[in-house]
Amino acid sequence: MQMASFHWKKNQQLSEEYILGTEKALSLFPSHYGREADWQKRVQWLDGGHEPHADRKELTEVLRAYNTRVGNHDAALNHVQKLVDHETLAIVGGQQAGLFGGELLVLYKAVTILQLAREWSAKLDRTVVPIFWIAGEDHDFDEVNHIQLLSNTQQIEKIKVEHPTGQRTAVSRLPIASEVWEDALNKLDHSLMDTEFKAGLMERMRAVTAGDATLSDAFARWMALIFGEFGLVLIDADDPHLRKLEAAMFGRLIDENEAYAAALVHSQTEVSSAGYAIQAEIHPDGANLFTFAEGQRLLLHREGDLFTDKKSTVHFTKAELRDRAFTHPELMSNNVMSRPLMQEFLFPVLATVLGPGEIAYWALTKRAFEHFGLQMPIVAPRLEFTLIEGMIKKQMDKYNFSLADVLERFDEKKQAWLDEQDTLKLGEQFERVKASFVSSYGPLVESLQTINPGIKKLGDTNLAKIVEQIDYLQHKAAEATNTQFDAAIRQLERVRLTIFPLAKPQERVYNGCAYLNRYGHAWLHTLLETQIPVDGLHRVFYL
Template sequence: MEDVYNQKDTYLRKKSEAAVVVKVESIHWKSSQPLTEDYLRHFDRVAALYDYNPWTSSSWQERAEQLDRERQLSADRAGLACVLKRFNERAGNAPEAMRAVNLLKDERTLCVVGGQQAGLFTGQTLVIYKAITLIQTAKLAAERLGRPVVPVFWIAGEDHDFDEVNHIQYLSQDMQVSKIKIEHPTGKRSSVSNLSIPQEQWEAALNELDQSLIPTEFKDDLMSSLRAFAEQSITLVDLFAKIMAKLFGSHGLVLVNSDDPALRRLESPMFRELLEHYAPINDAVHRSTAQVVTLGYKPQVEAQANSANLFVIDDDERVLLYADEASQDFTDRKKERAFAREQLLAWAETAPERLSNNVMTRPLMQEYLFPVLGTVLGPGEIAYWALSKGAFHHLGMQMPIIIPRLEFTLLEGTVQKNMHKYDLTLDDVLHRLDEKQQEWLRKQDTLQLEERFAQVKQQFKASYQPLIEITAGINPGLGKLGETNMAKILEQIDFLENKAQDAVRTQFDAALRQFQRISASVLPLGKPQERVYNIIHYLNKYGSGWLNELLEAGLEPDGQHKICYL
């Protein structure tokens, strides 16, 4: 397969008869995060915030040697492999993934790790692209280093923000961004992996999904698999893992649930470290935050004073811990709950499932559990990891190589056809589609309504203004009345013009719907497609052939946005 790194147009072909021919184009889509944009384009500006330059080939060997030499604070590999084996078996993961789990027992094996919350039906398509990036990067790293590198997807089951993961969005037949969601089963701020979803909720969501999918040759098998997975699932994490295993297990993707009680027991020593060193770790985060500000960027995460950067599970709720300077113990943010320091340290050893990481300690725990050669991050994550370097160093660790997640926009055949019909470039669609639509409408206006109405208004004002001046000379009040009268007449002319323009638009309803489809497909809700839509509707239309092509294509995470022409 031809390498597509830094090539503009590449055709990827699967060898089976059912191949989907995919054209991939790389473009520069500026990141909404200025720090991330500089990470991708001008690394020298942000180099002080990270330990490795991802764009220097020597970084891979340097990082591997550092892990071989200095990884003292780490979990037991055999124990980790055992935990992963049980979880991946429950998820129904493929033999290739199970072999990858066994490889972790080997001291030479390294990992590429990345993750996301367990969204309904996998959530946004960016989750799928993160998995692709993990698999591609692990393959490339193994080739470069001549040693095993395993892709690991970290399912953030400990997260409690249910509203982020309880829904999917898709483009409906009437060109609306529609939503399918499930309701919170308890209302408590519990970890997602501890929330049991009633079977009737699974069934309702699946029925909505079924009704939203157009009939295709792939639909029956797709819905059958999803229904079978849901029947075997209690939580969103269960369903998420089964779907991800189905899509990527044969490519060796290993899954881990960050809230797995068995994993928590492995994490016990690290929780103790994080509790005992909470103050210098938080100080390091504040210093890194100040450094980010000094370099001219806005921190992605607000550093909190006295934060322990850990959660405790209390009354089935996930509570963020803050240090109480007076007592040397810990409280919640409002100081309504108190936790003795010694009690938390005891739980770290006897009940580690009661503790949980926050956004700043999760990278540290990931480093403790896995020999992380590189971590795959999205734009926002790259920005907030810039705050973690000092925390890594305090614990005698280094940051892994940070690999930008591959970004994709899928351009379906109908959208491509409509773009060609209206002579629209991709740049037009991304930056000036409304302007192009209005320009097209004006070209269809053979009556030249805009010019004619403008001419009438100009002639009317030219004829009427002298009358106002004459009447004002008779009585100033008549002059004011004349001005008001003229404004009302012009308003009525504008009203007629708008009605006439609406009538013209009605003649071109089909064309306007095609413009709407282009917009809703590429930039739904004004956002990148990958941040809104779910993968299921694409799998229903096109099967998984295009996904397999991307997995086999050797696409390097080069910081460029990929346009995928289906």
């Protein structure tokens, strides 16, 4: 396996400085993934049996039922059973339920979870279970209903499914009709090149989307097919059986809502005072909880003694909302601020695997963890990869393009290459001709002023038009020259579209199906089976 590492600076300053371990950023977190002593302290804290936490036996029953339902592998079910043991710990990370598995970064997050679970199982000589939390409760359907693929015509194609109802509710509650799935699958089939792996890939895709599956169910089945044999345990945040386990924590979040919100505001002030941008705005009257009503997922806030939503669709007293959490917990839901606390309540989390944006908003939860007698787990950055295929690497070498050239100065480098091919030095010749013309014709035009100002003005216009015509000819000559290198330009554009599409990291744009179609699962298994340190670096993986 050929792999190179480099530091890709994050757009989020807080995440960037946390990953690098700067003192200012670390003051906002209780620990750091780069300090082994902090991992050991976290183990000791978990072994202390701190409250509150969910009953492990009930948790394993919920996990077993869900993983069985989505067809997860025996290796994952064995991991579920080991969670009964109070010695067992967990590495947890999650993502929204994207169409056909979502972006490549989803695969990399699962790889990171598995890598860390394996590493710390060995270091601690005790079971550390990898758990992938599917955010099926999220309602932003447009964020997860599509994938993007690079076509053979060098276009970024989008495949999407339309919202089945238009209601603002959890994606896990929106079955997709079989004909809608079939249309999306046909588009995927058409977009993928014919390879030895294609038939098997499409067969698996049809299997995971069968039966009017929701995006969440299809996503879970897909993740089970890819990662189940490596023991990845799956759970949907919106699973009604899981909600019953969460009722007690929902009760505390409601009972202590004012103090909870104040703790979040406290952390927000600390983050802002440290000079960092706020990733998620905290409001003193925000409940930081959702409820389901009238087919919608509604974000709650406090108005006096009541909990209500923005449009005043529902109103609850604290007692009524608390009763709702215990009698109908499936009608409650977390937001980004309460989800970390709920994760901590449910699982013995040694570390949580997060992307850059997630790291930034987790900093806002530090005081909330403390308020509830909890401790924020180790925050570990997700592994990052850019996949570079053999043909792309050959083209980069052919035109002497480094990865930094592609990421930082592609247009300049491309133009410099084209300029090198200009053996006639047309640009220089045209500039000399224009300079010579202006230097000889200009004084003549100036002298016309003594005859008549109108003639001088006509001369200026004439001069400008002649220069404009020279520029026009220069442009046409450049176009004709570049036509000779159309193939090279197309090859270079494919390099850019492969590595840095839409001026974003590859992993944040493309879906994994195209790579699984071209190379099968071998490359992904290599990432899983090779020990790769979780160190915040970006890795280039040459396929």
